[in-house]
Amino acid sequence: MLRDLDRAFVNFFEGRASYPSHKRRSGPSPxxxxxxxxxxxxxxxxxxKLGWVKARLSRKVEGVIKNTTVRFDGLQWHVAIQVEQEAIAPAKKKAPSIGIDGGVAVSIATSDGQLIHLPVATEFEERRLGMLARRLSRTEGGSRRNARARCRLLVLRRRISDRVNDFRHKLTTRMAKNHGLVVVEDLALRSLSRSGRGSDESPGRNVAAKARLNRSLLEQGHAETVRQLGYKLSWLGAELVKVPAAFTSQTCPQCGHVCTANRAARDRFQCVACGYLGHADIVAAKNILAAGLAVSARRGSREPLKREPARLRRLSRRQAGIPAL
Ligand SMILES: [Zn+2]
Known part of the structure; x- marks a missing residue:
């Protein structure tokens, strides 16, 4: 579409994206x-021009239909219906605050002591993924066997990522519903501040070769969790605060002592000054929460009680067809 091409070039010239590429001949389509x-x-x-097309609608279509996009993702066709509806700006919510740390081995740790693992590929699925990938590589490009092998691999990958996405959506919805303030680390600053922390996941075994899909799910995962939290919280009148992650895993939440030695092992935190013991990721989440509360308090004092009038706001929600959220 010409409008998309225009958009692509604007994004490129303004430095947001790389040079627009050609549409691919097979696989997912725009x-x-x-x-x-x-x-x-x-x-x-x-x-x-097409007429009535059967679709499984994942939810009711309400409001004025705007753009409707039909796309093929390599396996299935999806229809996304964008609607416009009036939404009332939610009142500020009073609810507990929580800090979240996105680790690597443990996917998510919260300041109230939960360690949440995403249901990524099991060992059996990892093996099967490898097997299907090898089988695909032995087929000739463009052949029917090739297409079939590719399809098998895609189906398995899709099943795993659907499971993770479902879990993540339920998790972020629950968090947004039950909290007035959620604090996360600022991912833009992460690579700089995390270097001292060590990102080795259970060293020794050949994690590198095996868990490529899992790693990518967990890596993109945290950014996606933060994105979902951002919009879900704003729908509910709650707040998302991002704080720099520096020293969050080395600071003692009890006495405030900062030292690399506090981190005894990858997942164990032991303060060298006061002896406080805890799980390293939960300690990090606690420190993230403390930093976020400080930011929130500062922000609150700068603009004292400016009540926002409850006004009508435009809100467009994407409505997906086949993939259930
Ligand atoms: Zn201490």
Whole structure:
């Protein structure tokens, strides 16, 4: 679409993206978009020039339909319906605060002492992924065997990532519902501040070769968790605060002593000054929460009680077809 091409070049010239690439001949497609003329009727979608197309709608379409995009992701066709509806700005929520640390081995640690593991690929699935990838590489490009092998691999990958995405959405929804303030580390500053922390996940075994999919899920995962928290919290009138991650894993939450020696092992924290013991990732989450509360308090004192009038706000929600959130 010309509008997309224009957008792509604008993004490129303003330094946000690399030079626009050509559309690929196979695999996921960018899709086509209808800016108008789309209707929805229970289990069918009316697409101009195509007519009624059956679709599994994951939720009710409410509001005025704006853009409708149909795209192929390599396995299935999806229809995304963008709607516009009036939304009332939520009142400020009073609820407990929480700090979150996105670790590597343990995916998420919270300041109230939870260690949450994402349901990434199991060892069996990892083995099967490797097997299917090898099988794919033995087929000739463009052949029917190649297409079938590729499809098998995609289906398994999709199943794993669907499971992780489902889990993440439920997790972020629960967190957004139950908290008035969520503090996370600022990922933009992460690579600099985390170097001293050591990112080795259970060294010894050949993690590098084995868990590539898991690693990528966990790595992108934290940014995605933060993104979901951001919009879900704002819908509910709660706040997301990002703080720099420096020293969060070396500071004692009890006495404030900062020292690399505090971190006895990858997951064990032991303060050399006062002897405080804890899980390193939970300690980091506690420090992140403390830093976030300080930021929030400062922000609160700078602009004293400016009540925002409850006004109508535009809100567009993406509505997906086949993939359930
Ligand atoms: Zn201490």
């Amino acid at each position: 899709g086509i978009r209808w800016p108008q003329g789309v209707e929805v009727n229970g289990r069918c979608v009316w697409l101009p």
